[in-house]
Amino acid sequence: MARVLLADDSETILLLLRTRLEMEGHDVETVVDGQGVVDAVRAATAPHDVLLLDAMMPRKSGIDALRELRAAGVDTPALIVSAHTDGGDGEEHEGLGIAAYVTKPIDFPQLFTLIAELT
């Protein structure tokens, strides 16, 4: 079981991911944008095991939130969910400690394996 911080601006995707992750026995906290991610990490009494962030979110993206967290010394493993199938922009995302990119539509067995490997 892992403590997962989940961020997505789509209510539907949040519900789907949350349901599947909870069915696997994970403890899931959800936020709807990058600022929510930063706030949730700062407010957490026990650190999260994995950050599962949508790459594109209004106001503050998952990438921007991660950059801010990394700058503040937070080294929680991160998975980026993206509609892009070619992963992220290598140079732009370098040094952000992104463990893997998860492509939409989500391959859940693969996602569960990734989370298990990171925790």
Added chain:
Amino acid sequence: MIGVARFLQQRQDFEDATARSYQREIAARTRLAQGVHPAAARTAILSQQRSRQVLRDEISSQTRDTALLVGAGLIAGLTGAALLFTGLISSMRRPLEDLVDASGRLAGGDLDVRVKVGGLSETATLGSAFNEMAEELQRRAGERDQLERMKDEFVLTASHELRSPLTSVQGFAELLLLQREKLDPEQAETVEVILDNTRHLVRLLNDLLDLARSDAGRLTIKTAASEPATLVEDAVRTMRGQFEARGQRLGLEIEPGMPTIEADRDRIRQVLVNLLTNANDYCPEGAGIEVKARRVDADIEMVVSDDGPGIPEEQLAHIFERFSRGDAGETQRVGGTGLGLAISKSLVELHGGAIEAESTRGEGSTFRVRLPASASPATPASHPTATEAS
């Protein structure tokens, strides 16, 4: 020119003289007929005839001179003309050669090409006409490129935008199936239909995305030294279940000790799985499929062949074009996107390789993928040289 003028003048003189002597003769004859001074008239007529002869001789000699003069003039003229033309030609040759050269480059796709406008007015006109044409072509090519880019961008954006709703549809359908025990058999089947179609849509989307990237020159590969044997075995392992499900025999023959290839493993696996999926789908139950990997000259050749129904000749010619597929009935039965081989071709070519198909009706089809082998020495094969599965 002077010669000709003189000739004409002399000819006129001759005619005038003839006319005058003719008038005199008529007058004499008239007098003779009237019986006036017959002897004098006869003398006059004879004298007239004599003088005409003299005149004729003179004229004929003058004509000779004139011909000579004209000939000489003509030669001089021709020489002058030749000199003139030589000058003219050499002053035209250069611009014309430039035009021919520029046309060749333009036809070869160099739309930046322009010629220097100058020289004779005719070549200058040609030159500026050529430049105007090149401008126009360049402008249209620019518009076309922009349209192409917009189309590519549209496909890229559309396929990204479609991904989120598809994620939900597929995800919730999967969620329903996870609670199969709460569904009656009919409901479960309905959800499976939703899921099948969603997966098909996702495949189509992925394929369209690959093609749009390919068209935009943004389909990229990340290569690493790879064992051809491993790539082939991976693809075969992925597909083994499908062949077993249709009772098809799958033979695998891998040459030991092949050199490595610089390959994007996921992409080459995608190509091989695509070829195997086609064989699996288009061959009847119980058909035989052979997969081979071997070294051919400086290449590694991966072959997927089957003893299925074969591909009609007219279809074989277009088999690597997008949406080129079997007849409608087959297509309905087989599924697939009709894009697999077009993408496979792009991917193989990105690796500096080639893909080809051959087929005989009623005997089967063979697809060959050739990829350049690395210059690095051959690695000993740790794989069995031949395995058989059914």
